[in-house]
Amino acid sequence: MDSEKDSMYLLLISVHGLIRGHDLELGRDADTGGQTKYVVDLARALAERDDVARVDLVTRRVVGPDVSDDYAQPVEVLSEKARIVRIDAGPEEYLAKEKLWDHLDTFMDNLLNWLNGQQRMPDLVHSHYADAGYVGVRLSNLIGTPLIHTGHSLGRDKRQRLLAKGMEQEEINLRYNMDRRVDAEEEVLANADLVITSTHNEIEEQYALYNHYRPDSMVVISPGTDLSQFHPPGPDDTDPEFGQTIARFLEEPRKPMVLALSRPDERKNILTLIEAYGESPELQERANLMIIAGTRDDIREMDRGPQTVLKEILLLIDLYDLYGKVAIPKQHRPEEVQEIYRLAANSRGVFINPALTEPFGLTLLEAAASGLPLVATENGGPVDIIGNCNNGLLIDPLDKEAMVEAMLSILGDLECWQRFSLNGMEKVREQYSWQAHARAYMSRIKLLPRGYKPILEAQPSKRPMRYRDRAVFTDLDQNLLGNLEGLQQFNELVKDNRKCGTFGIATGRRLDSALSVIKRYAIPRPDVLITSLGTAIHYGQKLTADDFWTEHIDHLWKPLSVRRLLDELPGLKPQKKSEQSRFKIAYHYDESEAPSVEEINDLLHKRDITCNVIHAFGQYLDIVPVRASKGQALRYVAQRWGIPLENILVAGGSGADEDMMRGNTMAVVVANRHHEELSQLVEQERIYFAEQAHALGIIEALKHYDFFESCELPDSGGS
Numbered sequence: 001m002d003s004e005k006d007s008m009y010l011l012l013i014s015v016h017g018l019i020r021g022h023d024l025e026l027g028r029d030a031d032t033g034g035q036t037k038y039v040v041d042l043a044r045a046l047a048e049r050d051d052v053a054r055v056d057l058v059t060r061r062v063v064g065p066d067v068s069d070d071y072a073q074p075v076e077v078l079s080e081k082a083r084i085v086r087i088d089a090g091p092e093e094y095l096a097k098e099k100l101w102d103h104l105d106t107f108m109d110n111l112l113n114w115l116n117g118q119q120r121m122p123d124l125v126h127s128h129y130a131d132a133g134y135v136g137v138r139l140s141n142l143i144g145t146p147l148i149h150t151g152h153s154l155g156r157d158k159r160q161r162l163l164a165k166g167m168e169q170e171e172i173n174l175r176y177n178m179d180r181r182v183d184a185e186e187e188v189l190a191n192a193d194l195v196i197t198s199t200h201n202e203i204e205e206q207y208a209l210y211n212h213y214r215p216d217s218m219v220v221i222s223p224g225t226d227l228s229q230f231h232p233p234g235p236d237d238t239d240p241e242f243g244q245t246i247a248r249f250l251e252e253p254r255k256p257m258v259l260a261l262s263r264p265d266e267r268k269n270i271l272t273l274i275e276a277y278g279e280s281p282e283l284q285e286r287a288n289l290m291i292i293a294g295t296r297d298d299i300r301e302m303d304r305g306p307q308t309v310l311k312e313i314l315l316l317i318d319l320y321d322l323y324g325k326v327a328i329p330k331q332h333r334p335e336e337v338q339e340i341y342r343l344a345a346n347s348r349g350v351f352i353n354p355a356l357t358e359p360f361g362l363t364l365l366e367a368a369a370s371g372l373p374l375v376a377t378e379n380g381g382p383v384d385i386i387g388n389c390n391n392g393l394l395i396d397p398l399d400k401e402a403m404v405e406a407m408l409s410i411l412g413d414l415e416c417w418q419r420f421s422l423n424g425m426e427k428v429r430e431q432y433s434w435q436a437h438a439r440a441y442m443s444r445i446k447l448l449p450r451g452y453k454p455i456l457e458a459q460p461s462k463r464p465m466r467y468r469d470r471a472v473f474t475d476l477d478q479n480l481l482g483n484l485e486g487l488q489q490f491n492e493l494v495k496d497n498r499k500c501g502t503f504g505i506a507t508g509r510r511l512d513s514a515l516s517v518i519k520r521y522a523i524p525r526p527d528v529l530i531t532s533l534g535t536a537i538h539y540g541q542k543l544t545a546d547d548f549w550t551e552h553i554d555h556l557w558k559p560l561s562v563r564r565l566l567d568e569l570p571g572l573k574p575q576k577k578s579e580q581s582r583f584k585i586a587y588h589y590d591e592s593e594a595p596s597v598e599e600i601n602d603l604l605h606k607r608d609i610t611c612n613v614i615h616a617f618g619q620y621l622d623i624v625p626v627r628a629s630k631g632q633a634l635r636y637v638a639q640r641w642g643i644p645l646e647n648i649l650v651a652g653g654s655g656a657d658e659d660m661m662r663g664n665t666m667a668v669v670v671a672n673r674h675h676e677e678l679s680q681l682v683e684q685e686r687i688y689f690a691e692q693a694h695a696l697g698i699i700e701a702l703k704h705y706d707f708f709e710s711c712e713l714p715d716s717g718g719s
Helices: 034-047 101-116 129-143 155-164 169-176 178-191 200-209 241-247 270-278 281-286 304-319 334-346 362-369 382-389 400-411 414-431 434-445 484-496 511-520 547-553 559-566 597-606 630-641 655-661 676-681 694-704
Strands: 008-013 052-060 075-079 082-087 124-128 147-150 194-197 218-220 257-261 288-292 350-353 374-377 392-395 470-474 501-506 528-531 536-539 572-574 585-589 611-616 620-625 648-651 666-669 687-689
Touching: 008 034, 008 129, 034 052, 034 075, 034 082, 034 124, 034 362, 034 434, 082 101, 101 129, 101 630, 124 129, 129 147, 129 178, 129 630, 147 178, 155 169, 155 178, 155 200, 169 178, 178 597, 194 200, 194 434, 200 218, 200 382, 241 334, 257 270, 257 334, 257 362, 270 281, 270 288, 270 304, 270 400, 281 400, 288 334, 334 350, 334 362, 350 362, 350 400, 362 374, 362 382, 362 414, 374 382, 374 400, 382 392, 382 414, 392 400, 400 414, 470 528, 470 630, 470 694, 484 694, 501 630, 511 528, 528 630, 536 547, 536 630, 547 630, 559 585, 559 597, 597 611, 597 620, 611 655, 630 648, 630 655, 648 655, 648 694, 655 666, 666 694
Parallel strands: 008 052, 008 124, 052 082, 124 147, 147 194, 194 218, 257 288, 257 350, 350 374, 374 392, 470 501, 470 648, 501 528, 648 666, 666 687
Antiparallel strands: 075 082, 528 536, 572 585, 585 620, 611 620
């Protein structure tokens, strides 16, 4: 490339887990596994290319006595052009991914604040897993750049497996926040320009469960392997250090090794492997079994899932009296993993992955690159790997006899072992290196449709705000209206503080209807008027229309298709013409006759219609473009005018207002609007539930936040 401007700035988002550039704590918990290694390796590999100017891997910043200080560093350099950037969101301490959902809007707002301080906006956003997809959809919609997504694992697939195990639907949702996860996955599939998967199985069997399944927007690009780390044994590997750790478990440490390496997770099916080994005297005679199942200090202090698996492993070793034949070390350092593979390869052993299902199987590539033949589950990614490399055998993971037969057939045939070993090393280098992955990645990215117009770079320069460093935005109707005395007091407050505070209205009404109400009740003319549920923005006394916003939200909008589908449904009656607009399709909603909102969303998704469905007060249903909502319009205005979201007070109270109220804005729900649609926001730190109704509730919130003075949360250190 001739200059940095000609090459791409790539933003990768991976919210959960503990991510750093060295000594990854793989297996520490369910969130710190293969995905954390994948995203770090991907960032490094992409940054090596000439057509990439910069790669930022964004994750959540974590501070606490139980984690390394590394995770508290705002920025960590990976290489000359790659960094890990850590963004604050929610409590400082480490949280499991299931507990992060309420903090993702804050993550998005803080990430946008950080991006505003950079020299350029990213050329594309690549989200990893559903939580990052939630953030990625909103960020890419706001800044107008393509969205790439990698799921890593999928909620619908997990829900099916948990139901099959006998877990109740309600318990699944409570424990895993499954409804929110699946909704986020549907949303990201509807919005993503490209979905990158590891295997064809992932596309055909897992993504096919989704309403927004679009195989033409999906591509298989297998993860890479670091060949500088994972390579066959050399002259110095005849007696590696880790061999001494293993030798203390074994009576005959020189025998070939059957190596299994995974988290202590029931789905990894290690227990069946031990049963198969324990029931085969011939396999015990031929080989030792080495199980690397994460690290542990005290099994009693582990989470219930891994604790149960490890206890069962130890009980089975005792049941089959496998002492001296099975090695299961408590600890290993991350850098010792490559040594473990070479130790097994040097013994002319095999690597086995007996998982019930394996989305991809990165350990298979690492083992193959180290010269180990493979025995692996026939369910998932190993089908592609072994099919491409011809370096092992596929098995039914529930068939113990077939598992034993496959291992013995390789261990007992030197010619077969050598052929599988050489094939694996050669094909991994050709097809599964990180350089090959990055090459395929960039080739596919360059095929995406051109013409994207980054909204925050293409817009006019920000309006000079002088001393206006804060803003109040409120809905009309039941927020401002309903108490004339309170409205008069609010109007006076707005007028008295106009020099420091911007006044905005965000309403579902059309422009003409909103202006009529504003005039009738002598409400001050707002500086910003967001109408028709965020589909139109006007500024100042002259009501100057924001044409760029109009162009921006037209993305993927199919109003005729929406009307054709929904007009036929029972319980939906179009509202009067004065409530309809170019970008807003409005219905009266009769829940006793109409399909549920979830079913309506499903119908739209199945017809490949990408939009926002907004249900308010149990009786209104509005359809707007996917890039339009009150919250997205508010954030766009905040960007244009340079007002920090932390200095914006939002008054709302229905489902239509929720995305304005989540994240970094200060918010109030006035007493008459304590509606069940916002009941899930009660514990949110930045949302105040007022005791008074209508405009008096907004005035109460202005005092609560000391809005026209310190403008901050009570008892906080600042806004």
